[in-house]
Amino acid sequence: MTDDLFIQTIEPTTHDLGGFKVHRTLPSRPRTMVGPFVFFDQMGPAHLEVGNGIDVRPHPHINLATVTYLYAGAIDHRDSLGTFATIEPGAVNLMTAGRGIVHSERSPASERDKGPDLSGIQTWLALPERYEEIAPAFEHVPAARLPIVQSGGATARVIMGNLWGESAPTTVYAGTIYADILLEPGASIPIDAGADERALYVAMGEASVDGMKLEPTTLYVLRPGIAATLRSENGGRVVLCGGEDFKTPRHVWWNFVSSSRDRINQAKADWKAGNFPKVPGDDKEFIPIPEVPLTVSYP
Incomplete structure (x- = not known):
């Protein structure tokens, strides 16, 4: 569905992972990227049984940055740099894979003991070609350091980039916007036209843009240059994401993203051969x- 506001509507592919669902809108057949965002997953919301949790075993990435943002629950992150960090709601974990990194994500023991909540957004950002092979890095930004914007009954946390006159401290490698927008019943907030590419995603509740209803778990790619107003009659939670238009395509295969298919093939061979570093x-x-x-x- 397209109209004057949107150039594309991307419905999710949903995977049931046993106890919780993951809704994936990027990459998709209609579109691979929105700005640097090349992967977009919503996890949950779910409440797992006592003693259970998520256990994402060590796995590799190259030529991208992963961004984890939670609405509920907690995840222990470990990586091959020796990092250990627990992410909680409202904070950001930014892991820059660069030339190669391995990490795992697991529910903390304290969460398993009470039955973990799991709700959040995981995204991958493609790196500009000049940064694809940089040294891997990890950055945790606590919720208290991310700016909050309040407007018309809406509360927006700026996760990355510059929005509504505020700037997040999270590292960016390309022009990037990313925000978590909580809308109280009857709330509204302007969506400006500043970025090359922008998309809206209703994670919970309901919302509309200039009177047009947005379906949940669907990615709506806004027409460039259009300013609009996001509203909710009954309350909702919406993601705004996007940034600069990449002029060269990115290839995605499993956990590998690169401007070069040959580089992805090399990463496949390296993982099979055990050439990536271990996670302490x-x-x-x-x-x-x-x-x-x-x-x-x-294609």
Whole structure:
């Protein structure tokens, strides 16, 4: 569906992972990227049984940055740099893979003991070509350091980039906007036209743009240059994301993103051969490379 406001509407592919669902809108057949965003997953919301949790075993990435943002619950992050960090709602974990990194994500023991909540957004950002092979890095930005904007009954946290006159401290490698917008019943907030590419996603509740209803778990790509107003009659939570238009395509295969197919093939061979570094404190398990990955780019 397209109109004067939107150039594209991307419905999710939904995977049931046992106890919780993941809704994936990027990459998709209709579109691979919105600004630097090349992967967009919503996890949950879900409440897992006592003693259960998520256990994403060590796995590799190259030539991208991962961004984890939670609405509820907590996740322990470990990586091959020796990082250990627990992310909680409202904070940001930014992991820059660069030339290669391995990480795991697991529910903390304290969460398993009470039955973990799981709700949040995981995204991957493509790196500009000049940064694809930089040294890997990890950055945790606490919720208290991310600016909050209040407007018309809406409360927006700026996760990355510059929005509504505020700037997040989170590192960016390309022009990037990313915000978590909480709308009280009857609230509204302007969506300006500043970025090359922008998209809106209703994670919870309901919302509309200039009177047009937005379906939940669907990514709406806004027409460039259009200013609009986001509203909610009954309350909702919306993601705004986007940034600069990449002039060269990115290839996605499993956990690998690159401007070069050859580089992805090299990463496949390196993971099969055990050439990636280990994750200190979580080096007994790993995710084997799949024959047919769930995450791929499309011609």
